[in-house]
Amino acid sequence: MKLQSENSLTVVKNISKITNFLNSSIAEDFWTDWKWQVKHSIRDIETFEKKLGIKFPLEEKIKLQKTIEQFPMSITPYYLSLIEAENYSNDPIFRQAFPSIEEMNIDQSDLLDPLGEDKDSPVTGITHRYPDRVLFHISNRCAMYCRHCTRKRKVGDVDFIPTKEEIMKGIEYIRKTHVVRDVLLSGGDPFMLPDEYLDWILTELENIPHVEIIRIGTRTPVVLPFRITDDLIKMLKRHKPIWINTHFNHPREIVPESIEALNKLADSGIPLGNQSVLLAGVNDCTHIMKKLVRKLTQNRVRPYYLYQCDLSIGLSHFRTPVGKGIEIIEGLRGHTSGFAIPTYVVDAPGGGGKIPVMPNYLISWSNNKVILRNFEGVITTYKEPDNYEHNNCALDCDNCNLYLKMESPEEVKLVGIKKLLADSDNCISLTPDGNERIEKRKDE
Numbered sequence: 138m139k140l141q142s143e144n145s146l147t148v149v150k151n152i153s154k155i156t157n158f159l160n161s162s163i164a165e166d167f168w169t170d171w172k173w174q175v176k177h178s179i180r181d182i183e184t185f186e187k188k189l190g191i192k193f194p195l196e197e198k199i200k201l202q203k204t205i206e207q208f209p210m211s212i213t214p215y216y217l218s219l220i221e222a223e224n225y226s227n228d229p230i231f232r233q234a235f236p237s238i239e240e241m242n243i244d245q246s247d248l249l250d251p252l253g254e255d256k257d258s259p260v261t262g263i264t265h266r267y268p269d270r271v272l273f274h275i276s277n278r279c280a281m282y283c284r285h286c287t288r289k290r291k292v293g294d295v296d297f298i299p300t301k302e303e304i305m306k307g308i309e310y311i312r313k314t315h316v317v318r319d320v321l322l323s324g325g326d327p328f329m330l331p332d333e334y335l336d337w338i339l340t341e342l343e344n345i346p347h348v349e350i351i352r353i354g355t356r357t358p359v360v361l362p363f364r365i366t367d368d369l370i371k372m373l374k375r376h377k378p379i380w381i382n383t384h385f386n387h388p389r390e391i392v393p394e395s396i397e398a399l400n401k402l403a404d405s406g407i408p409l410g411n412q413s414v415l416l417a418g419v420n421d422c423t424h425i426m427k428k429l430v431r432k433l434t435q436n437r438v439r440p441y442y443l444y445q446c447d448l449s450i451g452l453s454h455f456r457t458p459v460g461k462g463i464e465i466i467e468g469l470r471g472h473t474s475g476f477a478i479p480t481y482v483v484d485a486p487g488g489g490g491k492i493p494v495m496p497n498y499l500i501s502w503s504n505n506k507v508i509l510r511n512f513e514g515v516i517t518t519y520k521e522p523d524n525y526e527h528n529n530c531a532l533d534c535d536n537c538n539l540y541l542k543m544e545s546p547e548e549v550k551l552v553g554i555k556k557l558l559a560d561s562d563n564c565i566s567l568t569p570d571g572n573e574r575i576e577k578r579k580d581e
């Protein structure tokens with residue numbers, strides 16, 4: 138029961154920090170009120186210094202001031218209370234919440250909209266990139282402004298608050314686009330919206346027959362766990378099926394308050410996932426990541442994605458080589474529960490979507506054997522079947538002995554590598570647009 142004692146220690150430490158924060162001992166009621174937390178978020182350097190009991194050198198302070206003018210800061214008192222003031226400069230909470238003057242170093246490779254989200258947007262707020270699902274930005278507000286935000290260009294941008302009309306246009310787009318069966322509510326943070334407003338959006342989406350699932354991406358369990366109120370849970374329980382993805386990056390973020398929020402969500406029957414971002418100086422360490430995924434699974438959260446840090450502006454100091462991520466996956470696979478291992482992805486710059494990257498386990502193969510290696514370096518052979526009967530697929534499901542009754546032709550649409558592999562398609566290669574060699578053939 139080591140965990141128990143660790144947790145109660147944190148509680149004691151937190152309570153003393155809370156009292157510091159309020160300079161009073163009647164803190165609890167306010168402290169656990171999420172609206173109070175948002176209202177008292179720390180948005181300027183002086184207040185931050187005061188709350189943490191530190192002082193930045195004047196020159197640095199001027200630069201920090203410039204940085205937050207460009208990229209605003211907002212930290213909930215709760216999240217700030219998790220910073221260990223004694224060694225703040227190396228603190229993973231501090232680094233995610235407090236600006237670094239390095240944010241002003243714009244790297245040559247930095248992009249304003251690295252994922253092409255604005256380009257793949259049929260209507261304001263919707264990014265439709267994958268065949269069967271859309272990203273729906275329904276809120277521009279966040280409880281805490283993550284310094285590593287991929288949408289940093291929009292942080293604190295009041296012009297971007299989606300109006301009810303805009304949301305309705307997004308809903309209309311989903312209603313008339315029958316291929317959409319999965320809607321990801323994101324932002325900003327959807328849980329920064331009032332319960333009734335979110336309830337309205339969820340109800341509208343639920344009434345669309347082809348929408349099978351709704352996902353919510355929120356960081357509130359990490360930075361504002363008090364947002365997970367009983368009322369919110371009651372409302373969410375009326376909508377099924379909802380999946381929630383949260384965003385823990387470091388085991389230090391998993392404390393009694395966030396554990397309680399996760400418990401409430403899990404108890405209400407909502408499947409929980411976690412998306413972490415690989416960040417230099419925060420979690421670029423195999424041991425930290427292993428501890429994080431173990432603590433997550435203990436709290437019924439399944440690690441879903443580990444993201445390579447995007448090429449957004451002002452993030453160059455957070456980026457690691459891709460090799461670091463592969464090393465982390467190498468340190469997890471085989472070493473801990475399989476379902477605790479996230480898929481490591483690079484979100485393709487320019488808007489190609491998430492590309493999984495992982496160690497190579499397939500070493501070689503012949504016409505009847507494949508050579509594989511495991512996490513320990515054991516090399517093994519898998520003998521392939523001699524008489525595998527290939528089901529030649531002619532996209533004629535009604536006459537196929539695999540007995541799949543297709544509901545819509547969309548399900549068998551062939552694109553990309555799937556098209557190259559298909560029996561029913563003659564396509565033998567994919568060629569980039571404007572390939573010179575092919576263009577020359579057309580001229581001849």
Ligand SMILES: *Cc1c(COP(=O)(O)O)cnc(C)c1O
Binds near residue numbers: 265267270272321491
């Ligand atoms: C991440 C993302 C999705 C969802 O991808 P999954 O792999 O299904 O989780 C959908 N649309 C966009 C634009 C995304 O960035």
